[in-house]
Amino acid sequence: MAFQSGAEFGSNVKAAYAALMAATKAAGRLPSDLSFHRTLDETLDAQLARTSATALRLANALWTPVHTPPARNLASIDDVAMQQPQQADGWTAAPGFSRVVDGIDTLLERIDVGLDEVLRRPAHGQRQQTVASAPVKMADARGVRVVHHGKNVARPQLAFDDAVDNSAAPFAWRIREKPHALVPLEHVAAAGGAAPEGPMGAHLASLGVGYELPHPYAHEIANQPVARQLYEERAALEPLAWDATPFAFVDQPEALARMMEHLQGAGEVAVDLEHHSYRSYQGFTCLVQVSSRTHDFVVDALALRSHLHVLNAVTADPAVVKVLHGAESDVVWLQRDFGVYLVGLFDTYHASHVLNMAHHSLAHLLRTYCGFEADKKHQLADWRIRPLPQEMLDYARSDTHFLLYVYDCMRNELVARGRRLVGRDVGTPGGACFGQLSLGGEQTVVQAAQDGVDAVVRRSRQTALRRYAKEAYDADHGGGANGWAAVLR
Structure with a gap:
């Protein structure tokens, strides 16, 4: 694929965000009793079937090439969709939903690495060297070299003696003894x-x-x-x-x-x-x-x-x-x-x-x-x-x-x-x-x-006196820490 100019790349990113915004808003307007309406309206049922087929095709286009070797195609969009069971509160994820999330993370990682390589592209005829765990440097608009993030750095969280707690449970003290205490x-x-x-x-x-x-x-x-x-x-x-x-x-x-x-x-x-x-x-x-x-x-x-x-x-x-x-x-x-x-x-x-x-x-x-x-x-x-x-x-x-x-x-x-x-x-x-x-x-x-x-x-x-507390995350509306709603604004 030919390399796009900065202006062309920026306009394509804006167009992608606009499409995501429209899709998100449309999904949010869907009624919870959609299955009931499908039984009453054959035209609506047919339109939704076509939309589901399109979503499945797009999901497979994204999902299949991410893995090496390529993963098998999804048989149904229901395998990866967020669902709201009858007579139950909230939404549940289908069994394959987490695999899609992992796949998207992989795509984002590849994009990130690709951008690094583009921004550090060597002069014509020169070899580009990549050193594991070395800092990746990018030049800003004034030509100043700015260390941004390391490439191929192992996640240090995996070696922590304490497991990282990303649950919604309230933060628990890590302190076990209290030096210089007035109150035990x-x-x-x-x-x-x-x-x-x-x-x-x-x-x-x-x-x-x-x-x-x-x-x-x-x-x-x-x-x-x-x-x-x-x-x-x-x-x-x-x-x-x-x-x-x-x-x-x-x-x-x-x-x-x-x-x-x-x-x-x-x-x-x-x-x-x-x-x-x-x-x-x-x-x-x-x-x-x-x-x-x-x-x-x-x-x-x-x-x-x-x-x-x-x-x-x-x-x-x-x-x-x-x-x-x-x-x-x-x-x-x-x-x-x-x-x-x-x-x-x-x-x-x-x-x-x-x-x-x-x-x-x-x-x-x-x-x-x-x-x-x-x-x-x-x-x-x-x-x-x-x-x-x-x-x-x-x-x-x-x-x-x-x-x-x-x-x-x-x-x-x-x-x-x-x-x-x-x-x-x-x-x-x-x-x-x-x-x-x-x-x-x-x-x-x-x-x-x-x-x-x-x-x-x-x-x-x-x-x-500030006290650490986990910021709540709202998966439905994208609010909270690193919420997806902020990306769509």
């Missing part, structure tokens, strides 16, 4: 109540709206004393030189234990995650980057997925400030994949808003405070790739290497602003105050306006 874990579970029993409980579970456990660290996040260092204005500590900073790629339990031993003596740690969601129902975390004042770590979250619950020894410690930027997603990914929670979060994204900065991205903060220009070409990288290329490893490491210095600068600006607004030093009694905090046993009145440190702490606590 079993008390939190008991306070959450019990799931409904009987038919109502079964019905709610089938809809994916059954019982969900509360946030296991909600009380600690809301009530633990704020780390004293947040209210201290002190010289910002510049990060060590890149090449002089000890770095470790952590992919073994022994290396993880050494990292935890180091972090438990830190006053602040910077944390970031690299996540994969391309053609994945819920997605999964691939890397966890952690930096202290003196060390950088990149943790292989695929290899150590079942071990990373130990991070709670640091992440749930209120005495250790956890510095993240834009942690809305990171918070729920840590819960979902590892059972890890953040007590004592300082989100520099919230700080940028409180300080009324012109821009709020991490790239802007790194440029403003560090003079570091973040390399954006790896934003769409496939973080499943192993071994990671050095440039991707450096990109991941850079997200946290400079972040504690950014935190120092922003904290100092917030403290100084609070002092200017109240017209007196922090710690002076009297006047309007945001709240009283217990700092090292000494009751200190912290005078700070709402756009000071307290505002960032409050907003960061709200972020840390």
Whole structure:
């Protein structure tokens, strides 16, 4: 088949979507008692028979060549159709429906690979080389090379110790022990109540709206004393030189234990995650980057997925400030994949808003405070790739290497602003105050306006209180996570 131009290809895609939209809408208008109407109207019965035959022919045209060797033809469209049995609620899939879904997935995979090869087509006369598990690169409109996704990467989910749960059942805690607890874990579970029993409980579970456990660290996040260092204005500590900073790629339990031993003596740690969601129902975390004042770590979250619950020894410690930027997603990914929670979060994204900065991205903060220009070409990288290329490893490491210095600068600006607004030093009694905090046993009145440190702490606590919940999927109407309705819009 001749290669189509971009405009021609785009118009054909739009035409295909329009046809799919029309077919979907037409199917949605079919009455549930169609069989009854067929018995009353011979003309309608004949038209539907012809339509079914056409659908069967098209299904076989798609289905048969997908498999190697080619699969046998479908005998009837009823073998693969969604059906609504009489005297039953909802729809059921015919026995062959899942095979068709798998076949369509195979077609999409072939299209994806084909597009990659077209976009990376070598010059005339050159040989094109394909390396398994190597990143596939595509050029954007400005000629910048952008890592998009890996080719021939084995699915890491298949090697997880815990089976991936894509069911409609409510999310269950992964946490089994609770370091730095004010309220024991079993008390939190008991306070959450019990799931409904009987038919109502079964019905709610089938809809994916059954019982969900509360946030296991909600009380600690809301009530633990704020780390004293947040209210201290002190010289910002510049990060060590890149090449002089000890770095470790952590992919073994022994290396993880050494990292935890180091972090438990830190006053602040910077944390970031690299996540994969391309053609994945819920997605999964691939890397966890952690930096202290003196060390950088990149943790292989695929290899150590079942071990990373130990991070709670640091992440749930209120005495250790956890510095993240834009942690809305990171918070729920840590819960979902590892059972890890953040007590004592300082989100520099919230700080940028409180300080009324012109821009709020991490790239802007790194440029403003560090003079570091973040390399954006790896934003769409496939973080499943192993071994990671050095440039991707450096990109991941850079997200946290400079972040504690950014935190120092922003904290100092917030403290100084609070002092200017109240017209007196922090710690002076009297006047309007945001709240009283217990700092090292000494009751200190912290005078700070709402756009000071307290505002960032409050907003960061709200972020840390986010709770992971599965997004319901509506197969009939295409709603929910990765719903087909979004594709047709």
